[in-house]
C-alpha cells in the first residue's frame with residue numbers, strides 16, 4: 205500500500221505524526237505500507253511556490269491513497285487567490301476526481317457528555333453525511349471580483365451542478381443508504397436556488413433505482429436546525445459541496461468536537477484522500493494541543509474504503525474507543541474528572557491501546 209502523506213499546515217504536522225505512529229503499529233506487525241511525504245497548501249507554496257506543486261501531484265497520482273492533515277493559515281491570506289493553501293486542497297480534490305466526501309458523525313458513547321446536546325438527544329448518534337466534493341460554488345465558473353456596469357466593485361461565484369455530477373453522488377448516497385437503515389435525506393435550497401432544484405429533480409429520478417430506500421428532502425436551513433433539535437432523525441444525508449461543508453462542521457459538535465470528525469474523499473475507483481474535517485487550527489498550532497483522533501479515525505477509514513481491510517479499521521477504532529473509555533481527553537473534549545492529555549500523549553495512548 206503506497207500512501208502519500210501530506211501533513212500540510214498549522215496543526216497538520218502534529219496530528220499527522222500521531223496518525224502515522226498508529227499506522228506504524230500495523231506496519232510493524234507486517235502490513236505492507238510505504239509512506240511518501242509531500243507538501244500541500246502553504247507548505248507546498250513555501251517549498252515549491254505552489255499550493256499543489258507538481259512534486260506533490262506526481263506522488264499523489266502514483267499513490268494508492270492519500271492521508272492529509274490540514275491546510276491554511278493567516279500568513280497565506282494575502283497571497284494571490286490561486287496561490288492560497290485552500291486552492292491547493294481544491295486542486296488535489298479535482299485532480300484525483302474525489303467527488304464523494306463521506307463524513308461520519310458518530311458519537312462515541314464515552315463522549316456523550318462532551319456533546320453540545322443533551323446525552324439523551326445524541327445517545328447512539330450515527331449519521332453519514334455524503335457531501336459532493338468537486339462541484340458547486342467552490343468550483344463553478346465564472347468566479348472572481350469585478351466592477352459592474354454601475355461602477356461598483358462586486359464579488360461573484362457560480363453555483364452549478366451537471367446532471368452527471370448529481371447522478372454519481374446520488375448513486376453513492378443511495379448505495380450507502382442500502383447498507384444502513386435505507387433512509388436518505390437530500391438537503392437542498394430548492395425553494396430559491398435553481399441549481400439545487402435541479403439537484404432535487406435528479407435525486408428523485410435516481411431514487412427509482414433504489415425503491416427500498418425511503419427518500420426525503422429538506423431545505424438546508426431547516427436541516428441545520430433539525431441537526432440540533434433531533435439529530436437522530438437522520439441516517440444518511442446527501443448534499444452539495446458548500447451545504448455539506450457547513451452541515452458537517454455543525455454535526456461534529458454533536459459528537460463532542462470537530463477534532464473527532466474523520467472523512468474519506470473517494471473517486472470512481474475508490475482511490476481515496478483521507479483527512480480530518482477540520483482545518484489547520486492556527487489558534488492552537490505548534491502547541492501540542494490539537495485532538496489527533498479525527499486524523500487517526502481517517503486513517504481507519506483509509507483501511508476500510510481503499511484497502512478493504514475492515515479488521516485494521518476496526519482495530520484502530522477500537523483503540524480510540526478504549527482510550528476514551530480510559531478517560532483520556534484532549535482539551536476540546538475535556539470534562540471534569542477526565543485525564544487531560546496533549547496531542548502527542550493522545551497518540552501515545554492510542555498506540556498503547558493498539
Ligand SMILES: NC(=O)C1=CN([C@@H]2O[C@H](COP(=O)(O)OP(=O)(O)OC[C@H]3O[C@@H](n4cnc5c(N)ncnc54)[C@H](O)[C@@H]3O)[C@@H](O)[C@H]2O)C=CC1
Nearest residue numbers: 274275276277290463482483484485486487488494495536
Ligand atoms: N481541510 C482543510 O484543510 C481545511 C482548511 N481550513 C483552513 O484552516 C484555517 C483555519 O480555519 P478555521 O475556520 O479556523 O477552522 P478550523 O477547523 O481550523 O478551526 C476552527 C476551531 O476548531 C478548533 N479545532 C480544529 N481542529 C481541532 C482539533 N483537531 N483539535 C482541537 N481543536 C480543533 C480550532 O482550534 C478553532 O478554534 C483556514 O486557513 C481555513 O481556510 C478550514 C477547513 C478545512
Ligand SMILES: CC(C)CC(=O)C(=O)O
Nearest residue numbers: 290291293294449481482
Ligand atoms: C478549506 C475548504 C476548501 C474546505 C473545507 O472547509 C472542508 O473541506 O471542510
Ligand SMILES: [Mg+2]
Nearest residue numbers: 449450453481
Ligand atoms: Mg470545512
